[in-house]
Amino acid sequence: MSIGPAWYLGLAAVLFALGAIGVMVRRNVLVMFMCIELMLNAANLTFVTFSRVLGDVGGQSLVFFVLVVAAAEVVVGLGVVVAIFRRRASTTADDLHEMLG
Amino acid sequence: MNALVAATIPDAVTFAVCAVVVLSGGIGVVTSRNPVHAALSLVMTLFGVAVLFIEQHAYFLAAVQVIVYAGAIVVLFLFVIMFLGVDREEDLRAEPLRGQRPLALVLGAISLAGVLALSATANWVTGAHKVAGGLTAGHHTDTFLLGKSIFTTYLWAFEITAALLVIAVVGAVVLARRPSSTRDEGSPTPATERDGGPVPAGEPAAAPNEPAAVPNEPAAAPGSHEKVEVAR
CATH class of the missing domain: 1.20.120.1200 (NADH-ubiquinone/plastoquinone oxidoreductase chain 6, subunit NuoJ)
Incomplete structure (x- = not known):
């Protein structure tokens, strides 16, 4: 039999915390996007684990939808980054302070 | 254990x-x-x-x-x-926002501890089993069960994701498209303006898109490496 679910959940929690720290720490917008992907993967791992524990296919379906939404999010997000780069020639979040009051 | x-x-x-x-x-x-x-x-x-x-x-x-x-x-x-x-x-040692990193580490540790404590103390296998269909029903593979689930139980959500993907593609195309020649502020901003330096007077404001960045480049030659970045 496989490893117990607690190990998977612990690993997912650590991965999620890593992604959250990355979003808070990094200043490159592209790397921040990658850290968001880390968090999404942690959530996916949790979904699959609970899907196995509960014997329910719903968790796997949800992972499928998360994948789709992640793809859409990355497409739009990178489009925004490219559009910003046209104007500011920078992908650093600190330089994007035009909307300061 | x-x-x-x-x-x-x-x-x-x-x-x-x-x-x-x-x-x-x-x-x-x-x-x-x-x-x-x-x-x-x-x-x-x-x-x-x-x-x-x-x-x-x-x-x-x-x-x-x-x-x-x-x-x-x-x-x-x-x-x-x-x-x-x-x-x-990127120079990771530079820390423009003072105290950001320790705070981020503390917040990450708190969230991790919260999740771990929650999963250690709570009864985390709750809820009814096999609400959306069993994962081990019969001898079907997971692909069969997942496809059946998506195309029956979650059919509406599946259709919505199709719409979402179309919207995302259209949005990406709109965002990535170069603005038409009628714009005046949508042009690629020269790096000199970003650095606060003087914009060359001879800048062709309504020049076609692609060459707009190029004539500025020699004028902005002795600059910092953002200019080099633009040149690339």
């Missing part, structure tokens, strides 16, 4: 190796100075998670994870990184 003992040796070894791969990849994403290295570390994490999916008998999702995430999303990241030419090393 009981569960680990009950597991077979190959399962335990697989999980341990994948956990190391996933976490080192994640640390690589967070700490890499070069965005390209961060993207490659992300690939490592995604493969580790895919193997963990296989370990939990989610074979279809593992394949989709590799194809969609590692094959499409990361390639999109790499494409944008290299297209924008931002694949230079």
